[in-house]
Amino acid sequence: MAFPRVCPMGDAALLVELGDRIDLATNARVHALARRLDARQTDEQPAGQAADLRAISSLTPGYTSLLVTYDPARAGADELTASILRLLDALPTVPPRFTAHPIEIPTRYGGEFGPDLEFVARFHGISPQDVIRIHTGATYQVFMIGFVPGYPYLGIVPAAIAVPRLETPRRAVPAGSVGLAGQQTGIYPRASPGGWRIIGRTDPQLFDPTRDPPARLRAGDQVRFVDIEAA
Amino acid sequence: MLEILEPGFLTTVQDRGRGGFEQYGVTRGGAMDVLALRAANRLVGNGDDEAALELAAGGLRVRGSSRTLAAVTGAEYELAIDGRPVPAHTALLMRAGETLSVGARTRGGYGYLAFAGGIEVPRVLGARATDLRGGFGGFEGRALRTGDRLAVGRTPNDRALERAGRTLPAHLVEYYRAGLPIRILWGPHDEFFSEDARAAFIRSGYTVGEHSDRMGMRLAGPPIAPRAGELLSCGLVRGAVQAPPDGQPIILQADCQTTGGYPILGTVVRADQARLAQKRPGEIVRFAVVSADEARAAWDAVERLLNELL
Numbered sequence: 001m002a003f004p005r006v007c008p009m010g011d012a013a014l015l016v017e018l019g020d021r022i023d024l025a026t027n028a029r030v031h032a033l034a035r036r037l038d039a040r041q042t043d044e045q046p047a048g049q050a051a052d053l054r055a056i057s058s059l060t061p062g063y064t065s066l067l068v069t070y071d072p073a074r075a076g077a078d079e080l081t082a083s084i085l086r087l088l089d090a091l092p093t094v095p096p097r098f099t100a101h102p103i104e105i106p107t108r109y110g111g112e113f114g115p116d117l118e119f120v121a122r123f124h125g126i127s128p129q130d131v132i133r134i135h136t137g138a139t140y141q142v143f144m145i146g147f148v149p150g151y152p153y154l155g156i157v158p159a160a161i162a163v164p165r166l167e168t169p170r171r172a173v174p175a176g177s178v179g180l181a182g183q184q185t186g187i188y189p190r191a192s193p194g195g196w197r198i199i200g201r202t203d204p205q206l207f208d209p210t211r212d213p214p215a216r217l218r219a220g221d222q223v224r225f226v227d228i229e230a231a
Numbered sequence: 232m233l234e235i236l237e238p239g240f241l242t243t244v245q246d247r248g249r250g251g252f253e254q255y256g257v258t259r260g261g262a263m264d265v266l267a268l269r270a271a272n273r274l275v276g277n278g279d280d281e282a283a284l285e286l287a288a289g290g291l292r293v294r295g296s297s298r299t300l301a302a303v304t305g306a307e308y309e310l311a312i313d314g315r316p317v318p319a320h321t322a323l324l325m326r327a328g329e330t331l332s333v334g335a336r337t338r339g340g341y342g343y344l345a346f347a348g349g350i351e352v353p354r355v356l357g358a359r360a361t362d363l364r365g366g367f368g369g370f371e372g373r374a375l376r377t378g379d380r381l382a383v384g385r386t387p388n389d390r391a392l393e394r395a396g397r398t399l400p401a402h403l404v405e406y407y408r409a410g411l412p413i414r415i416l417w418g419p420h421d422e423f424f425s426e427d428a429r430a431a432f433i434r435s436g437y438t439v440g441e442h443s444d445r446m447g448m449r450l451a452g453p454p455i456a457p458r459a460g461e462l463l464s465c466g467l468v469r470g471a472v473q474a475p476p477d478g479q480p481i482i483l484q485a486d487c488q489t490t491g492g493y494p495i496l497g498t499v500v501r502a503d504q505a506r507l508a509q510k511r512p513g514e515i516v517r518f519a520v521v522s523a524d525e526a527r528a529a530w531d532a533v534e535r536l537l538n539e540l541l
Contacts, residue, residue, distance in 0.1 A: 008523065009419050009467075010468055010470050010526075011527065012501055013468045015419040015466070058250050058252075060254050060465075060489055060490065061254060064463055064465075066466070067468070069250070069253075145490075146464060146489050148256060149255060150256055207256075209257075209356055213252075213255060215255035
């Protein structure tokens with residue numbers, strides 16, 4: 001399949017697909033495109049130029065795609081598609097870079113806070129301390145926010161601690177729980193059912209609907225976990 | 232002030248929903264049947280953005296402390312004010328202290344009860360809609376309970392009360408009853424489905440499942456299993472027809488997740504989302520594929536119907 005490609009999702013949304021494999025570069029390009037489209041919505045523009053981009057009402061990043069919803073009374077799918085493809089063409093290809101100052105997530109690992117830490121260690125034949133060292137040693141990119149309000153999908157988790165999801169999801173995972181699923185890690189903003197392997201817990205203040213933006217982490221941000229016990 | 236004497240099942244404050252926060256995982260939400268919500272608002276003289284009560288079933292009793300206009304649209308119920316039967320789809324005069332009862336549902340899925348001035352709850356993330364899963368918006372982020380007291384925007388003056396007795400145009404009511412297929416556009420993942428699966432989806436009727444709710448409508452019928460089991464999660468919109476591995480379609484509804492990884496065979500056009508939302512478990516739904524131009528014409532037709540009710 002050739003990328004990029006733009007497909008309608010109904011009569012008021014377009015799905016812009018930039019690839020079909022999880023990697024940092026493709027995901028970084030998704031966020032770069034989102035930022036450009038977002039700026040176009042609000043910025044003053046020269047008359048007659050890409051006015052259709054102002055019809056955009058929301059942008060939802062996925063791993064390798066961007067969902068663009070728009071008001072069909074203000075722009076047609078074909079013209080909007082053409083404008084997005086032109087913008088993509090002009091988007092510089094910058095290799096993904098990690099910031100020197102990622103957002104820090106203070107975390108308590110193991111015990112009652114991380115009931116699956118032992119499992120992850122046994123699964124790979126390493127010690128729980130090794131799991132913590134590897135998990136805190138990497139910088140992660142927020143690939144996207146989804147599942148529930150404020151839930152960050154973070155990656156890429158080193159293969160040395162990657163584990164499959166639970167076969168039977170837990171009915172209740174406490175707010176702030178830090179989980180692993182394959183080469184992703186995530187944080188539960190509020191108590192909910194969940195199938196990720198829980199290795200620790202952090203301050204759950206990830207989502208507050210009375211603030212704007214309501215989520216502390218945004219797609220495209222970079223984060224690091226910090227072991228509170230070790231600090 | 233409105234006092235809830237009996238809440239009914241899953242009665243919530245809803246408006247047209249909140250947009251622009253999907254990137255933070257916040258669903259658009261809002262009324263399951265936005266068309267009926269707008270019709271109820273217009274009957275009582277409100278603008279389209281006011282909030283009303285959405286009823287997932289019947290069994291609501293509400294007492295107003297001052298005189299007002301009320302209207303019930305969408306699903307149909309036995310209605311009464313202080314025991315005297317009153318008609319659906321009509322602007323109803325309620326005197327101070329009177330109780331409106333919404334009894335057994337006789338037709339449709341979701342009902343809307345609007346009051347002149349609108350339900351006054353704080354806007355959260357730009358809307359008054361209740362986000363049940365997120366636990367915010369609407370009245371304390373939850374379904375209504377006995378004893379809840381809701382503020383209404385303003386008390387209508389004598390002139391506004393002259394609207395009492397106004398009813399919906401007959402063909403707006405007909406929109407729901409026509410029995411036409413639900414129109415979809417293919418995609419975005421239609422190439423992940425075989426010709427046979429696509430043909431089966433259009434040719435067959437699907438039964439609305441018991442476990443359908445504000446997040447998704449579950450359908451049972453000939454499976455439309457995709458060739459790929461799961462894709463990388465992408466953003467989603469209401470109306471998307473998802474195919475989980477068992478091939479039994481799920482159509483995303485107002486409170487759907489903002490991202491997901493099941494392949495999407497097609498997406499219901501905006502003009503038919505209200506009609507679809509009114510289908511109840513056990514009913515048969517049929518689908519037809521339309522072009523982008525036809526989808527647009529369908530939307531314009533719905534807007535024209537509503538604009539007869541300015």
